[in-house]
Amino acid sequence: MPKSKRLMELMMTVNRKRRFKVQELADEFGVSTRTILRDLQELSELGVPLYSEVGPHGGYQVVRERVLPPIAFTEEEAVAMFFAVHALRHYSSLPFEAESASALNKFYLHMPGDVRDRIDGMKNRVDFITPTRRGDAPCLAILLDAAVHRKVLSVEYESTEEGTSSRRIQPVCIYANNGLWYCTAYCFLREGYRVFRCDRIREAEFDVSGTEPLDLGDVNLSRREVAEPREPVRLRAELSPSGVQRCEVELWLARMLQVREDGSGAIDTDVSRADIPFYAEFFIGLGNEAVLEEPEELKDSIRRRLSELLARYQ
Amino acid sequence: MPKSKRLMELMMTVNRKRRFKVQELADEFGVSTRTILRDLQELSELGVPLYSEVGPHGGYQVVRERVLPPIAFTEEEAVAMFFAVHALRHYSSLPFEAESASALNKFYLHMPGDVRDRIDGMKNRVDFITPTRRGDAPCLAILLDAAVHRKVLSVEYESTEEGTSSRRIQPVCIYANNGLWYCTAYCFLREGYRVFRCDRIREAEFDVSGTEPLDLGDVNLSRREVAEPREPVRLRAELSPSGVQRCEVELWLARMLQVREDGSGAIDTDVSRADIPFYAEFFIGLGNEAVLEEPEELKDSIRRRLSELLARYQ
DNA sequence: TATAATGGTGACAGATTCTGTCATGAACTC
DNA sequence: GAGTTCATGACAGAATCTGTCACCATTATA
Incomplete structure (x- = not known):
C-alpha cells in the first residue's frame, strides 16, 4: 500500500479508537512498528494531537479534541459555511463555547488568498441579524x-x-x-x-x-x-393578511395559527386564564388586523388596559 | 521533496491558478511533466474536479467549483459548524442558493460514525429559531x-x-x-x-x-x-429596564437607544413626521414601560389610536 | 530491585515506490 | 500538415520508504 493511503487510513483508525498501542496498528496495517512510529510522527506534524505514555498500560492517545478527517469544500460551500458561523457571533452565549470562533478562524486561515478576499468583500455586505440581549446563559x-x-x-x-x-x-x-x-x-x-x-x-x-x-x-x-394550559379558556380570533404576517413572527403562536389561501387566517385555541393579560397586550398590538371573537374576559382585559393607557396619556 | 508534500502544494497551486498547463507546473515544481501528470491524476482521484483540453490553447482547468484544500476540524468545531449551517435552514431564501445544504450534507457524511451519532442526538435538542415568512427573495x-x-x-x-x-x-x-x-x-x-x-x-x-x-x-x-428623516420631529421617552429590553430587540431602534447602568434607558432622536402612526403603535405596545415626553403630536396620535381601539372593543 | 511493557531514536541495507526518459498516440488549432 | 497539448505505457535508475537491530528512557508491578 502506498504510504499516502496508509496515512489516510491511519488517521481514520486513530480517530476511531482514541487509545491504541503501536503494536496493534503495526499488526493491523501489516507493517513494522518502526514504520508506524514514523507515520504517527508525521500525523503529529499534520496536526493530529497525539499524546503518548510509556510503560505498561501506556500507549498512544488522541489528546483533548481529536481531529476529524479533513474535508474538502468547494468555494461556494466554504463561503456559505463561513457566513453561517459568522452569524453566530450575535449570540452572547452558545452551547459550544469557543469552538465556533476557532472554527471560523481556521476556516479563514485555510482559504487561499483570493477566496479570503472574496469573504472580506462580502463580510460588510451580508448579515444575519439576531437581536442581542444582555442575558448571559452560562449553563x-x-x-x-x-x-x-x-x-x-x-x-x-x-x-x-x-x-x-x-x-x-x-x-x-x-x-x-x-x-x-x-x-x-x-x-x-x-x-x-x-x-x-x-x-x-x-x-x-x-x-x-x-x-x-x-x-x-x-x-x-x-x-x-407544549404547555398544557391550566384553567383553559377558548380563544378565537380572525386575522387579516397582515395580521397573519405579524403572528407568524411569534413562535409561541405558530401552533395555533391557521392560514388560509388568501393570506388571512384565524386563531382558535385553548389558553391559560392566567395568560390573559399577556394576550390583551398582544391583541392591542395587532390593532385592526385582528377581530377577537372570544373570550369575553380577554375583551374586558383589553378594554381595561386601553382605558388605563388612555389615562396615562391624557 | 516527498511526494506527499508535493501533492499538497500542487493542490493549492492548482486552486490558485484555475487554468494551467502541465509544463508550467513541471517547471514550477522542478519535476518532469510525466510526474505532474501522474500527480494530477491522483488529485482527480482525491476529488479535485480537473478537466483537460488538448491542442493549442488547451490545458487543464479546475472545473465548475474548485475544491479548497481540505481542512481538518476538531470534533467540537465540527459540531458547532454543523449547527450553524443547520440553523440556516430556517431561511426560505439565502444569497448562497443550495450550497449550504450541500455543505451540510458533506459535513454529515464525512463524520465518523460516532460523531454522527452525537450530532443525531443533538439535532432534536438544539435549535436556533428564526421566524419564517413566506416572502421569498429570489434576487x-x-x-x-x-x-x-x-x-x-x-x-x-x-x-x-x-x-x-x-x-x-x-x-x-x-x-x-x-x-x-x-x-x-x-x-x-x-x-x-x-x-x-x-x-x-x-x-x-x-x-x-x-x-x-x-x-x-x-x-x-x-x-x-441611516435614513435621514424628512420633516424631523424630536422624540424623547424614558424607558424602564424591561422597556429597554423590549426596545433592544428592535433593530431600527438600536441607534437611538441609550441604556443606563441600572438597566433603564431613554430614547432621544429625530424621527420623520410621517412615521408618527408607526411610533404610536409601538409606544402603545410598550405600555407602562415607557414614558413619552415629546412630541405632543405623537401623544395625540396614541390617544386617537387608543380611543379607536377602545371603540372597537366596546 | 528486577522485570516486563511501552515508547523513542539512530543507522543502514534491502524493498518498494517514485521519477525521468522515451515512445506512441490522439485531439485539437491554425 | 505542423505545432501544441494531453494521455498512457514501459522500464531503468533515483529516491524514498521500510524492516531490523541495537540501545535508551520511563513506568508499573511482582
Whole structure:
C-alpha cells in the first residue's frame, strides 16, 4: 500500500479508537512498528494531537479534541459555511463555547488568498441579524449535555412570579429565540413540562440525589410548544393578511395559527386564564388586523388596559 | 521533496491558478511533466474536479467549483459548524442558493460514525429559531453580487406606498432580520440611500444604461441604519429596564437607544413626521414601560389610536 | 530491585515506490 | 500538415520508504 493511503487510513483508525498501542496498528496495517512510529510522527506534524505514555498500560492517545478527517469544500460551500458561523457571533452565549470562533478562524486561515478576499468583500455586505440581549446563559452546555444524555439536573431558577427556587429538572431541548435561550424540561417540582429561560437558571449541576431520569423517548424539540394550559379558556380570533404576517413572527403562536389561501387566517385555541393579560397586550398590538371573537374576559382585559393607557396619556 | 508534500502544494497551486498547463507546473515544481501528470491524476482521484483540453490553447482547468484544500476540524468545531449551517435552514431564501445544504450534507457524511451519532442526538435538542415568512427573495444573489462589486442594478420595486416602480439602485449591503431580507442601496431615482425589502424586488438585473456606479468607499453595513428623516420631529421617552429590553430587540431602534447602568434607558432622536402612526403603535405596545415626553403630536396620535381601539372593543 | 511493557531514536541495507526518459498516440488549432 | 497539448505505457535508475537491530528512557508491578 502506498504510504499516502496508509496515512489516510491511519488517521481514520486513530480517530476511531482514541487509545491504541503501536503494536496493534503495526499488526493491523501489516507493517513494522518502526514504520508506524514514523507515520504517527508525521500525523503529529499534520496536526493530529497525539499524546503518548510509556510503560505498561501506556500507549498512544488522541489528546483533548481529536481531529476529524479533513474535508474538502468547494468555494461556494466554504463561503456559505463561513457566513453561517459568522452569524453566530450575535449570540452572547452558545452551547459550544469557543469552538465556533476557532472554527471560523481556521476556516479563514485555510482559504487561499483570493477566496479570503472574496469573504472580506462580502463580510460588510451580508448579515444575519439576531437581536442581542444582555442575558448571559452560562449553563447552556450542561443543559444540552443533560438533554442529550437524559440526565437530571439540580438548578436554581429565578422565575418572575415565584422568586428563586431550587428544583430538579430533566432538559428536553434548548433553543434560541429572539435573542434569548430557552430550555424545555420536565420539572420534578411541578411534575410537568415547563419552559425555562436559560439566563434565569443561576446554577445547574448534575443531580446527585438519585432521581430516576424519565424516558423521554420521542419527546423532542416539538415539546417546546407544549404547555398544557391550566384553567383553559377558548380563544378565537380572525386575522387579516397582515395580521397573519405579524403572528407568524411569534413562535409561541405558530401552533395555533391557521392560514388560509388568501393570506388571512384565524386563531382558535385553548389558553391559560392566567395568560390573559399577556394576550390583551398582544391583541392591542395587532390593532385592526385582528377581530377577537372570544373570550369575553380577554375583551374586558383589553378594554381595561386601553382605558388605563388612555389615562396615562391624557 | 516527498511526494506527499508535493501533492499538497500542487493542490493549492492548482486552486490558485484555475487554468494551467502541465509544463508550467513541471517547471514550477522542478519535476518532469510525466510526474505532474501522474500527480494530477491522483488529485482527480482525491476529488479535485480537473478537466483537460488538448491542442493549442488547451490545458487543464479546475472545473465548475474548485475544491479548497481540505481542512481538518476538531470534533467540537465540527459540531458547532454543523449547527450553524443547520440553523440556516430556517431561511426560505439565502444569497448562497443550495450550497449550504450541500455543505451540510458533506459535513454529515464525512463524520465518523460516532460523531454522527452525537450530532443525531443533538439535532432534536438544539435549535436556533428564526421566524419564517413566506416572502421569498429570489434576487438575493444578484443583490449581493452587486453590493460586493459595486454594480448598478435595474429593479422593479413594489413599495407599499407607491406601487410598483422601476428604478436603478446600487446595493450597499443585504441583511436578514426577523425573517425578512432587506437591502440597503443608493437609489438613483430618489437620490439617496433607501432600504428595500428584498421580497418586494420583483426583478433585478445589471443595469445596461451605463449609470456610473458610486464609490461607496467606507459606506458599509452601518449604512443600513441611516435614513435621514424628512420633516424631523424630536422624540424623547424614558424607558424602564424591561422597556429597554423590549426596545433592544428592535433593530431600527438600536441607534437611538441609550441604556443606563441600572438597566433603564431613554430614547432621544429625530424621527420623520410621517412615521408618527408607526411610533404610536409601538409606544402603545410598550405600555407602562415607557414614558413619552415629546412630541405632543405623537401623544395625540396614541390617544386617537387608543380611543379607536377602545371603540372597537366596546 | 528486577522485570516486563511501552515508547523513542539512530543507522543502514534491502524493498518498494517514485521519477525521468522515451515512445506512441490522439485531439485539437491554425 | 505542423505545432501544441494531453494521455498512457514501459522500464531503468533515483529516491524514498521500510524492516531490523541495537540501545535508551520511563513506568508499573511482582
